[in-house]
Amino acid sequence: MLISRAVVDDNIPMSTATRQSPAPATGKTAPVTAQTDAAQSTKASPPPAALTEPPVSRTTTPQTEFESEASRWVQRSPGRSGHAVRERDAMIRTVQARVFGRDPEFKHYYNCIDELRNTRTSDYMFATPFDLHRWYKVFERLRWGGQFVFTSYDADQVHKLAQVYASRGFVIEHPPAYVRHPVMGMYLPGLGRKVHYFVARRVHLVRPGEVSMRFTYDVYLKHEPRAEQGYVVAKQVPDLETVMLRLKQRFPEAKTDFVETQAKKLIDTIFPVFLTREAAFLKILQRDLPEAYRNRVPRAVYVEKDNRGFVSKLHLNWLRKSGPPISQIDFALQAADLLDKLHEQARVIHLDLRLDNFVVTEHGVGFVDYGSAARVGENIAQSPLLDKLFQEMMKASQIQRMLAKMTSSGLVTSQYFTGSHQKVDKAADLFYLAVQIDKPHSNPDIKEMVRYDASSEEARLISNLTEHVLRPNDPKRPHYSSARNILEALLKIKERLR
Numbered sequence: 461m462l463i464s465r466a467v468v469d470d471n472i473p474m475s476t477a478t479r480q481s482p483a484p485a486t487g488k489t490a491p492v493t494a495q496t497d498a499a500q501s502t503k504a505s506p507p508p509a510a511l512t513e514p515p516v517s518r519t520t521t522p523q524t525e526f527e528s529e530a531s532r533w534v535q536r537s538p539g540r541s542g543h544a545v546r547e548r549d550a551m552i553r554t555v556q557a558r559v560f561g562r563d564p565e566f567k568h569y570y571n572c573i574d575e576l577r578n579t580r581t582s583d584y585m586f587a588t589p590f591d592l593h594r595w596y597k598v599f600e601r602l603r604w605g606g607q608f609v610f611t612s613y614d615a616d617q618v619h620k621l622a623q624v625y626a627s628r629g630f631v632i633e634h635p636p637a638y639v640r641h642p643v644m645g646m647y648l649p650g651l652g653r654k655v656h657y658f659v660a661r662r663v664h665l666v667r668p669g670e671v672s673m674r675f676t677y678d679v680y681l682k683h684e685p686r687a688e689q690g691y692v693v694a695k696q697v698p699d700l701e702t703v704m705l706r707l708k709q710r711f712p713e714a715k716t717d718f719v720e721t722q723a724k725k726l727i728d729t730i731f732p733v734f735l736t737r738e739a740a741f742l743k744i745l746q747r748d749l750p751e752a753y754r755n756r757v758p759r760a761v762y763v764e765k766d767n768r769g770f771v772s773k774l775h776l777n778w779l780r781k782s783g784p785p786i787s788q789i790d791f792a793l794q795a796a797d798l799l800d801k802l803h804e805q806a807r808v809i810h811l812d813l814r815l816d817n818f819v820v821t822e823h824g825v826g827f828v829d830y831g832s833a834a835r836v837g838e839n840i841a842q843s844p845l846l847d848k849l850f851q852e853m854m855k856a857s858q859i860q861r862m863l864a865k866m867t868s869s870g871l872v873t874s875q876y877f878t879g880s881h882q883k884v885d886k887a888a889d890l891f892y893l894a895v896q897i898d899k900p901h902s903n904p905d906i907k908e909m910v911r912y913d914a915s916s917e918e919a920r921l922i923s924n925l926t927e928h929v930l931r932p933n934d935p936k937r938p939h940y941s942s943a944r945n946i947l948e949a950l951l952k953i954k955e956r957l958r
């Protein structure tokens with residue numbers, strides 16, 4: 461309560477803490493490698509020990525009655541014969557023209573590739589009964605917020621499938637309806653064969669039925685007509701059942717009573733405390749970041765509090781992934797630049813700067829998820845509860861564990877980093893920035909937004925920089941100890957690449 465009020469009132473205490481003497485560096489080994497965010501087992505976010513992450517596990521792949529029926533149509537249908545291809549294309553073309561013809565979102569995000577054969581994720585997928593389209597495959601191949609459009613001559617199929625999607629992590633954007641094929645190239649009222657369709661948007665991050673350790677909170681897209689994109693990101697404390705499932709998965713041996721007590725603690729105290737802090741940090745960012753950078757971090761558009769004053773739900777503007785992929789050097793430059801402003805102007809340390817929390821938006825690279833953030837110089841120890849939570853968080857932090865591992869194997873020798881282990885310090889952000897810009901493809905979502913070729917001159921120069929940041933010639937007097945230093949070095953690389 462005290463913490464909550466303190467941070468909400470924006471009076472985050474300032475610290476008098478000084479950096480402790482650095483740990484000694486050890487020998488050298490193999491090159492730096494970043495792990496895939498999705499596969500990493502822990503992260504610097506609440507809850508600490510409890511939600512350390514095993515690999516994502518899936519419940520059995522669900523198949524509805526409808527879908528088995530759908531696969532039979534596909535077998536019965538002429539397959540990809542000339543006729544089927546023509547019919548399929550005609551249905552999709554008609555719906556695209558008549559439903560999406562003037563849709564600005566479609567214009568902006570649709571790229572006309574065959575989404576069902578494409579292996580990359582996309583913002584639109586079109587399917588007909590001629591295509592085998594299981595909802596969970598569609599879910600995986602659509603970006604978060606992407607739309608699935610099903611078209612068929614059979615109204616009943618469309619209605620049934622819309623119901624399936626409505627209960628599987630999608631919202632129905634356009635309920636079942638029909639448009640008509642053109643006749644002699646013209647759309648004539650009442651004439652032309654009916655093409656039925658519905659449109660569903662993927663709003664969940666994780667497939668229903670899947671227990672994912674990748675995210676802590678319940679995060680989904682919520683329709684909000686007044687929002688810029690028509691949607692906001694809702695972030696809320698997850699329910700007891702979800703948390704218990706995750707804990708059980710993590711600790712299969714634990715007794716149900718114990719799991720329940722832990723889950724309640726997380727839901728009642730830990731999650732609300734950190735969500736309350738996040739809401740406060742978002743305010744600080746909008747106030748203290750230079751204006752040009754404010755649209756690269758989320759803004760809270762709605763805050764809901766419980767009766768103790770803790771934030772239980774946040775609505776954020778949606779920093780939608782968009783546009784063609786950017787180069788590795790631009791990705792690195794924009795990230796370093798934003799981090800510099802975050803540290804030096806907003807005086808905020810992110811502490812969970814995994815690629816999961818990066819977005820590539822039309823305004824540039826952005827960072828989301830300030831759930832683990834701290835103020836530069838914040839005296840965490842001043843509040844016993846916060847102190848304990850941060851200590852646990854640090855212990856569970858995947859970034860901290862990687863730092864420890866790389867320090868002991870000699871991959872990190874700079875005393876700027878080795879001396880900051882387990883501390884609430886800007887060094888944690890810098891360490892991870894250096895690792896991430898070197899391997900931007902270690903996260904599947906970011907992979908599609910950044911062009912990266914390990915054998916390129918660009919990749920070699922950035923790798924070299926990362927190496928110098930982490931293992932400087934003189935570990936006691938490292939040159940790189942701020943985002944600005946890294947930014948300057950990246951600018952030189954960009955110049956060289958011209």
Ligand SMILES: Nc1ncnc2c1ncn2[C@@H]1O[C@H](COP(=O)(O)OP(=O)(O)OP(=O)(O)O)[C@@H](O)[C@H]1O
Pocket residue numbers: 503504505506665674675676677678679693695758759776777778779780812816817819828829830831832
């Ligand atoms: N405002 C936003 N705009 C775009 N994407 C967002 C936004 N907020 C969150 N996301 C996406 O949702 C994911 C989960 O949100 P977030 O990281 O805030 O919660 P979390 O992962 O549950 O928190 P924690 O890392 O504390 O466990 C992010 O990794 C990001 O992909």
Ligand SMILES: [Mg+2]
Pocket residue numbers: 505675816817829
């Ligand atoms: Mg996150």
